[in-house]
Amino acid sequence: MNTLAERLSYLMTQTGTTITKLQDVAGVSYEMARRYTLGTATPRDNKVEKIAEYFQVSPSYLKYGQGKAPEKTTALSTELVTTQRDNEHRHRIDYLDVYLAAGISGIENSDYPEIISTLFLSDEGMARFVGKRSSQGVSIVNVPTDSMEPTIRKGDIVFIDTTINCYIGDGIYAFSINGELYIKRIQKLMSGGYRMISDNQAYPPEIISDEIYANAQFVGKFIRTVHIDVMNL
Structure with a gap:
């Protein structure tokens, strides 16, 4: 995962987060949230912080890929x-x-x-x-x-x-x-x-x-x- 868009899409997939939810989290329009996931727009630092807080990762991980990535887990575990x-x-x-x-x-x-x-x-x-x-x-x-x-x-x-x-x-x-x-x-x-x-x-x-x-x-x-x-x- 080399880009912010790839890391964001990964986190959304892992948590079942929709673009509509991302829109609410970041406080942007639906189209802008969708562009974040496609890599055609980059969120400002204050938006990155909001998104990172929601996914419980550091802003530096989301923006630059620095730090440890969240462990990949099966979305539906057998405990659930x-x-x-x-x-x-x-x-x-x-x-x-x-x-x-x-x-x-x-x-x-x-x-x-x-x-x-x-x-x-x-x-x-x-x-x-x-x-x-x-x-x-x-x-x-x-x-x-x-x-x-x-x-x-x-x-x-x-x-x-x-x-x-x-x-x-x-x-x-x-x-x-x-x-x-x-x-x-x-x-x-x-x-x-x-x-x-x-x-x-x-x-x-x-x-x-x-x-x-x-x-x-x-x-x-x-x-x-x-x-x-x-x-x-």
């Missing part, structure tokens, strides 16, 4: 999550095929394997990864494309809240429009309609009119993403 229920891991979260949930059939999805069908989280695991006490309405999905990188890497485990079936504020949603599935960031426009945003700059934003939005079927709202080594579960 397993694939088998026991007395400690009581909260069940099932895998959701978002294509089926969106009513899309006939999809051959080789890049979207059902590697994990069910996870069981401890109370601490629920608090850390889901932010809720109950697993009701929470599902895990995989994301089949790189359009949301670096926020969501292709193949990462993503927790979504399926009780949310409409836009309730800026965030990342899984939804379908006219038989096409999307996992994108949505922002409501003051002029009417919505902006559909991919965090990956290779994918330009698109505008969703109110008429098109009326035909959208929402599967759920993004909670957070984690990268896991399935072999360790």
Whole structure:
């Protein structure tokens, strides 16, 4: 990791931190926070200090790579999550095929394997990864494309809240429009309609009119993403 952007992306991946959260931590716009992760903008010293404090690293590590890097750990440790229920891991979260949930059939999805069908989280695991006490309405999905990188890497485990079936504020949603599935960031426009945003700059934003939005079927709202080594579960 030779650059601030690489170290920042590493820390975000390890902690499941989204660009929206980074935006709040640094006190900058969403676009500026995204540019930090891409290396197209460098945070000022006061922003570096805020970000470093949040990730519990030194500003010199974040800015220059000086000092000891945080130890890399599996994002979902077996202390917090397993694939088998026991007395400690009581909260069940099932895998959701978002294509089926969106009513899309006939999809051959080789890049979207059902590697994990069910996870069981401890109370601490629920608090850390889901932010809720109950697993009701929470599902895990995989994301089949790189359009949301670096926020969501292709193949990462993503927790979504399926009780949310409409836009309730800026965030990342899984939804379908006219038989096409999307996992994108949505922002409501003051002029009417919505902006559909991919965090990956290779994918330009698109505008969703109110008429098109009326035909959208929402599967759920993004909670957070984690990268896991399935072999360790």
